Amino acid sequence: MRKLLIAGNWKMNAGPTEAKVLADEMAEMWKSKDFNNEALICPPYVSLPFVVKSFRDSFFKTGAQNVYTEDNGAFTGEISTSMLKELTCDYVIIGHSERREYFQESDEFIASKVVKSLNESIRPILCVGEKLEERKANDQKTVVGTQLKAVLSQVDEKHAEDFVVAYEPVWAIGTGETASPEQAQEMHAFIRSLIAENWSPDAADKVRILYGGSMKPANAEELLSQKDVDGGLIGGASLKAGSFSEIMAIAEQTTK
């Protein structure tokens, strides 16, 4: 059975001082408690070293929100996989809708970052999802299918266990509006079927598919209990230790 991944994306929030306080609080809440799933926090780059330090003696993992495809050199403003590895980052979020929208990241560029991360043993969390007008036009499967296939075609299925997809409908991000459990399950099953087609059913079974978009303690149980929902990518509710912890506790209940 796939372990659930409960991941917090802090986006451009929590600089070093705030991040340390928040990560310390989370580590303290779970001190001497077991967690049988996986918990991950992705702070801004500048806060990563502080969060890594706060989580040193805990099961919490850390990840970045982006990465570049080159190892080093004249690429002002970019960060490489080797730099993330030096900080002991386990995961990296790639192709978030905010990067696609505000920084014009293309499917090809996103695919090359996924390939680079997997080659360097950092697990990518590939974000896919449709906009409101695309959902209204019933185009969600075409949009998500195109985003996903651009990456699947470049990646070997031997990476299935390290490959994570996050379905994040853009209309549900930061809006308070959430996909219904049925809408989420339908898209997650579709994503898994595409992986089965492009890789193999065995590989598809290993890939974890997270839901993201206004996940919070009040809706986490119905979402996480869906067959093909293997965790959450949580924005707003991950910026409070209490609400993130509550979602983690719900994940534990759901998998018992």
Ligand code: 13P
């Ligand atoms: P919210 O949980 O704030 O809607 O953000 C979701 C998200 O974009 C996580 O990557």
